[in-house]
Amino acid sequence: MKKIEAIIRPEKLDAVKEALEAKGHHSMTVYDVEGRGRQKGIQLEWRVGTYNVEFLPKIKMEIICADDACQMIIDTICAAAETGEVGDGKIFVSEIQNVVRIRTKESGKTAV
Amino acid sequence: MKKIEAIIRPEKLDAVKEALEAKGHHSMTVYDVEGRGRQKGIQLEWRVGTYNVEFLPKIKMEIICADDACQMIIDTICAAAETGEVGDGKIFVSEIQNVVRIRTKESGKTAV
Amino acid sequence: MKKIEAIIRPEKLDAVKEALEAKGHHSMTVYDVEGRGRQKGIQLEWRVGTYNVEFLPKIKMEIICADDACQMIIDTICAAAETGEVGDGKIFVSEIQNVVRIRTKESGKTAV
Amino acid sequence: MNTGINSGDTAWILISTALVMLMTPAVGFFYAGMVRKKNVLSTLTMSFVLLALVSVQWVVIGYTLSFGPDMGGIIGSLKWAGLTAVGQTPNASYAATIPHLAFMIFQMMFAAITVALIVGSVVERMKFSAFLIFSLLWATLVYDPIAHWVWGVGGWLRQLGALDFAGGTVVHVNAGISALALVLVLGKRKGYGKDNMEPHNIPHVVLGAALLWFGWFGFNGGSALAANGLATSAFVVTNVAAAAAALTWILLAWRERKPSALGFATGAVVGLVAITPASGYVTPLAAIAIGAIAATCSYYAIKLRMRLRVDESLDVLGCHGVGGMVGAVLTGVFASTAVNAAGANGLLYGNPKLVLIQAAAVSVTLVYGFTVTWVLAKVIDKTIGLRVTEKEEDVGLDMSQHAETAYALR
Amino acid sequence: MNTGINSGDTAWILISTALVMLMTPAVGFFYAGMVRKKNVLSTLTMSFVLLALVSVQWVVIGYTLSFGPDMGGIIGSLKWAGLTAVGQTPNASYAATIPHLAFMIFQMMFAAITVALIVGSVVERMKFSAFLIFSLLWATLVYDPIAHWVWGVGGWLRQLGALDFAGGTVVHVNAGISALALVLVLGKRKGYGKDNMEPHNIPHVVLGAALLWFGWFGFNGGSALAANGLATSAFVVTNVAAAAAALTWILLAWRERKPSALGFATGAVVGLVAITPASGYVTPLAAIAIGAIAATCSYYAIKLRMRLRVDESLDVLGCHGVGGMVGAVLTGVFASTAVNAAGANGLLYGNPKLVLIQAAAVSVTLVYGFTVTWVLAKVIDKTIGLRVTEKEEDVGLDMSQHAETAYALR
Amino acid sequence: MNTGINSGDTAWILISTALVMLMTPAVGFFYAGMVRKKNVLSTLTMSFVLLALVSVQWVVIGYTLSFGPDMGGIIGSLKWAGLTAVGQTPNASYAATIPHLAFMIFQMMFAAITVALIVGSVVERMKFSAFLIFSLLWATLVYDPIAHWVWGVGGWLRQLGALDFAGGTVVHVNAGISALALVLVLGKRKGYGKDNMEPHNIPHVVLGAALLWFGWFGFNGGSALAANGLATSAFVVTNVAAAAAALTWILLAWRERKPSALGFATGAVVGLVAITPASGYVTPLAAIAIGAIAATCSYYAIKLRMRLRVDESLDVLGCHGVGGMVGAVLTGVFASTAVNAAGANGLLYGNPKLVLIQAAAVSVTLVYGFTVTWVLAKVIDKTIGLRVTEKEEDVGLDMSQHAETAYALR
Numbered sequence A, B, C: 001m002k003k004i005e006a007i008i009r010p011e012k013l014d015a016v017k018e019a020l021e022a023k024g025h026h027s028m029t030v031y032d033v034e035g036r037g038r039q040k041g042i043q044l045e046w047r048v049g050t051y052n053v054e055f056l057p058k059i060k061m062e063i064i065c066a067d068d069a070c071q072m073i074i075d076t077i078c079a080a081a082e083t084g085e086v087g088d089g090k091i092f093v094s095e096i097q098n099v100v101r102i103r104t105k106e107s108g109k110t111a112v
Numbered sequence D, E, F: 001m002n003t004g005i006n007s008g009d010t011a012w013i014l015i016s017t018a019l020v021m022l023m024t025p026a027v028g029f030f031y032a033g034m035v036r037k038k039n040v041l042s043t044l045t046m047s048f049v050l051l052a053l054v055s056v057q058w059v060v061i062g063y064t065l066s067f068g069p070d071m072g073g074i075i076g077s078l079k080w081a082g083l084t085a086v087g088q089t090p091n092a093s094y095a096a097t098i099p100h101l102a103f104m105i106f107q108m109m110f111a112a113i114t115v116a117l118i119v120g121s122v123v124e125r126m127k128f129s130a131f132l133i134f135s136l137l138w139a140t141l142v143y144d145p146i147a148h149w150v151w152g153v154g155g156w157l158r159q160l161g162a163l164d165f166a167g168g169t170v171v172h173v174n175a176g177i178s179a180l181a182l183v184l185v186l187g188k189r190k191g192y193g194k195d196n197m198e199p200h201n202i203p204h205v206v207l208g209a210a211l212l213w214f215g216w217f218g219f220n221g222g223s224a225l226a227a228n229g230l231a232t233s234a235f236v237v238t239n240v241a242a243a244a245a246a247l248t249w250i251l252l253a254w255r256e257r258k259p260s261a262l263g264f265a266t267g268a269v270v271g272l273v274a275i276t277p278a279s280g281y282v283t284p285l286a287a288i289a290i291g292a293i294a295a296t297c298s299y300y301a302i303k304l305r306m307r308l309r310v311d312e313s314l315d316v317l318g319c320h321g322v323g324g325m326v327g328a329v330l331t332g333v334f335a336s337t338a339v340n341a342a343g344a345n346g347l348l349y350g351n352p353k354l355v356l357i358q359a360a361a362v363s364v365t366l367v368y369g370f371t372v373t374w375v376l377a378k379v380i381d382k383t384i385g386l387r388v389t390e391k392e393e394d395v396g397l398d399m400s401q402h403a404e405t406a407y408a409l410r
């Protein structure tokens, strides 16, 4: 099984969620993070002039999926989250050894 | 070493913490996340009628542990976090290659 | 590629960020977490007397990097985040199988 | 020195003015709690800025248009522009025992809050610059004339005998219908009915409602323009109607599901709105009835609005428009000269005609407010544009209009 | 027209009423900041709803029971039910220079805030429906009678010569002891003493305290029922006692650990409570003493309560009960006819008997308040149940009682 | 009984006092929204505690030093220490129609808020204990003397003919320059100009600004010490100047980038500051000019301060100092005896000398305030130390000074 961690623009959450839904994938966990990357910080207004914010708000989406669903999910996220400008985010993929559903104690693939 | 990521109901945090404590496991990192899974969204009250919230508040608990402690921790979490209703959450297990304790620079198993 | 997860004291974020910057590493994702470890909880003031808080605020920093940059980053974080007192935090290292840049769809090492 | 000035009356009108002033930022919090995190400051600022904008407009031209020497029942002349001739001595036609300036500033706060009410319909998508221009024009071309008709000496609705103690039509019906007209031109929020649009901070809504309730004592109580029995009576019925409406609202919701904080706060505001035109003419028991009836009408009106999928986002029409209309008409039912000899008797006291007069005043406001606002909105839309770009809407108005975020993580 | 109405006095009582009104939502914020995030709206709503509930109850029956024509020193008759005969002209027995309605609504706000104080003891576990029923009955069966005894013309404690300027016993001792009785039936919060129960938003507590301090000027200053030297004196001592108590509290805490914002806010409220009964009778220097003594007593009382592991969650008894008792008894010590000729001299001015009378009034309130509340709580518990289910408590009352969450993530 | 007391005037001064009281916690929220999350409670508490501290100081010694029987134009004698001889009857030299105690407590609130303004410069690094000691000494050695000079009967600046209606120099110039002196000794925040120092909660800033605007009606309007035409005039110009300044500020910012909520709130406060000395002497149109000019000066002053990299953190000098100076000098330009016969004519009305007198009063305040504050700060720094340790600063003052965190996660 795979863990897909996608860091996306906050305003793209709804679009990504709906795109995945359309492809039949429903489950996910999301949380707010702050990120730095190629995108330089932004200038925000102070009372007078501006100050620089180096960490930008992003949303991290975590999806655990079967190996064969992985590429489809990545493609779907990429398509829905893209704006073409720096700061669109990244997707990280890693291996998950086991999944357990707390309610039923099922484990392995059937628990995903 | 293993990394256990458990997504649980927020109201179960204290119970899980205490159950682990009772089994002698103390260390963990937790944070607030929002999740979607089998559990459908909930209806919240608007001024009139309701609106649907698709992401439900959950807590994610991360525990790094030695390989042999892993199953015990999973079982303990399952037992303490379960209510039997959809939405109880899931546990994901993955491999950790190294652990470093910042304070002492120890690394590997002794740092867990 | 590696994923470095560092749990540090909130007040050390700026120092760690600057230390990494000085070493030429810019990209990262951070978020607020709460942790328990060797550090016992802290006593906070109630209206009268105190209450115990068991989960302490920490910041989690996630950095995806090429395998050869990994040790340098760990050392830099350790140096900048250390105070020598319990609670300085830990660093966890794991394997990342793939990285995709959403904007360009590049994947693998060039996407880091 | 104080020719005929009564210190008690003056103290009451000054503090009432301060209370009404507080309502403008209060309505900002009331609304801001209901929007998404990315539009908090936009919503707060759109409200609060009107206090500044309308204050200056009022001094320069608004007051004289509304209350200045009458021209044909339609509008005030420019004789009091820049507050010329508006000084520390009373103007007996409006209020004989307080400085003319006190009457002027009390009315100023009404103009400011009225424009601020409209904010509720356009949150999360209207351009800040367009909003400022709209507001300035709306205050001048919609609010000022209607205020003159209803309250100005010589105003034609006033001549007709319409009762509007503290602004049920001038303020609430007017703001409600104008909000609808504006939104019909502006359009729905992107993702409306699909994306998550949760209220981000309900304690802000509660704070706003609490301060509105508090401020409304000045709004209605101060409209007696003296610290006397009538002011007290208006104060009492204001409180009672708000109470009855809030309770009614949560009972209606409870029948269906749960009584929410959001519903309670909404109900309270609707009660306050509904009693506004009636507050100088009715008894406490009538106020309970008015509050309960208005809450029920407003509750179902908002239901209807939601079913029609019109994104009049925070229901300015449903709360203020409907509340104001119900209140204005019920004033025609419950008004009693036993409460206020200078008022009139309503239906229940043998004078059904008053209901008709009240309905007429409401209708005039509906037609005028809707038409002029719609034209205004169209003109601005065609020229500088009413709406932010889609991308700016996605990112949020705090960032795109003000380059700020409401809450930092640390 | 205004038979004997003084506009300055009326202005002062109206604005004082508005200030006291604000205290009900203010106490909601004060409490809501101290609970967990999942119970914020529950706590806010439990307070604010009482303003609505008690306002209607007061119009219908509360005012006549409390202040209506006396029946045997025990209770008011029903002659003023629905505010019959309560109008714009003064009732000289209560306040000769303001409309009777002004006196009525000033007192209404006292009834509302008193019930709202009790919320502090039952947060995070009491069922909303049970709470509403309890409140309605408590206002009618506990508050109204005691108000009649102490303040009603003909009330038996008033006859006795007990001094309670603005409600030390009627409001604070009463709320404090009733909170204890209610909680003894209701039980502890699940996980009390074990789970994390951190205050979730201390700025809310500070906001609540600030608005309470602000509102208390109306509470005590308004109790003079006129804008005169006595009102000013009450206003001054109110401020000074709050100041002294807040400073005392942080010094006590500092000796042991650190001076906290939570402690400062708590101390201020305790000072405000303690000066309440005394505010019309004592000098500023006496107020400093009263504030400092009350803060000390309250500080150690809460310590004791915590050691006893009674989950009287936000210390209504510890703050309001103890503060009120200390204030009432010290009124017997510091009262001086030099401050208020209509009052009495206390121990320091050669009249030790006043201390006993004050203690008697406190005792009566303690016994009556505790007993009736306990019975009420038992009856409700056995019928519809006082408490939410364990699961509802886990999930939080915002979700389980109101289907809301206070803060959304975005 | 009320020898010469006017109930309307008394009502107005009491409510004005309450309004000014609210400004102290309000400035706390205004500042606390601009600091980092780890210093919120520290900032709130530093403001709010001054209400307590200065209230007690004022009763004991502050009032008599400021307003007590004059000694050589320099200071009040100790005859009124502990408020001896300050009672319910008026003191005609200060205010003939209200209780002397009312004048006393109105002035008390001015002393409290003045010290609270200084908080803005030292946030996020000053030791709480040192801050309390500093404040007590500053109130006694800086504020009280200057208040005496300008407002005390016999005070030497008052004799000179300087006009300061509600405290432009005594309060704002004084706080601004003292903030600078204190910060020069205290030093910059760790990481200033490098680390992230984002305002953590801008809605708090807006709430603070709204309550300040509300409270300022009491500050300036109450300074007429009666509810009359002059109070009304002061009330009106206060509102108008705030409005003009807020609009000016966002227009200045818009020319360069974007109009922010933070800028709007700042501009409003600067307008309120600037009109303070002038409020009893100028017309509404002059108030628009004063607001706009002050906002512009303050805007560029803060720019300069930032370029100089002085960490006068929340610009007490830039807002209050500059606003106060501009207002004081422009009083010399715009003052008119047509507004206030007891005032004087300014430059525009043919009396250029008034500008010089005003400038003199400002200069004296600048010199005295800076010098004494600097010495005070040095002495405290050398003895108990002004600053927290570096580690405490890292962890945040909420934790290190108060053992609290403002917001819990659940």
Ligand SMILES: Nc1ncnc2c1ncn2[C@@H]1O[C@H](COP(=O)(O)OP(=O)(O)O)[C@@H](O)[C@H]1O
Pocket: A007, A034, A035, A036, A037, A038, A039, A040, A056, A058, A085, A086, A087, A088, A089, A090, C027, C028, C029, C030, C062, C063, C064, C065, C101, C102, C103, C112
């Ligand atoms: N090496 C990395 N490690 C961890 N997070 C990263 C890394 N690179 C990028 N990110 C995350 O992805 C976000 C977007 O990356 P950025 O480089 O700004 O945009 P883009 O991928 O479009 O060039 C960053 O804000 C950060 O949260």
Ligand SMILES: Nc1ncnc2c1ncn2[C@@H]1O[C@H](COP(=O)(O)OP(=O)(O)O)[C@@H](O)[C@H]1O
Pocket: A027, A028, A029, A030, A062, A063, A064, A065, A101, A102, A103, A112, B007, B034, B035, B036, B037, B038, B039, B056, B058, B085, B086, B087, B088, B089, B090
């Ligand atoms: N495939 C998944 N990827 C990421 N998170 C998941 C996944 N499945 C479930 N979750 C997380 O677990 C939570 C509980 O899952 P859900 O399916 O609702 O309950 P249950 O496991 O009891 O059927 C979700 O809210 C989500 O946060």
Ligand SMILES: Nc1ncnc2c1ncn2[C@@H]1O[C@H](COP(=O)(O)OP(=O)(O)O)[C@@H](O)[C@H]1O
Pocket: B027, B028, B029, B030, B062, B063, B064, B065, B101, B102, B103, B112, C007, C034, C035, C036, C037, C038, C039, C040, C056, C058, C085, C086, C087, C088, C089, C090
């Ligand atoms: N086994 C673990 N699993 C997950 N998180 C851990 C673990 N051990 C430590 N942590 C995280 O690291 C933080 C610091 O650890 P702690 O033991 O207090 O300090 P130190 O490493 O200096 O002894 C904890 O608060 C927790 O967030």
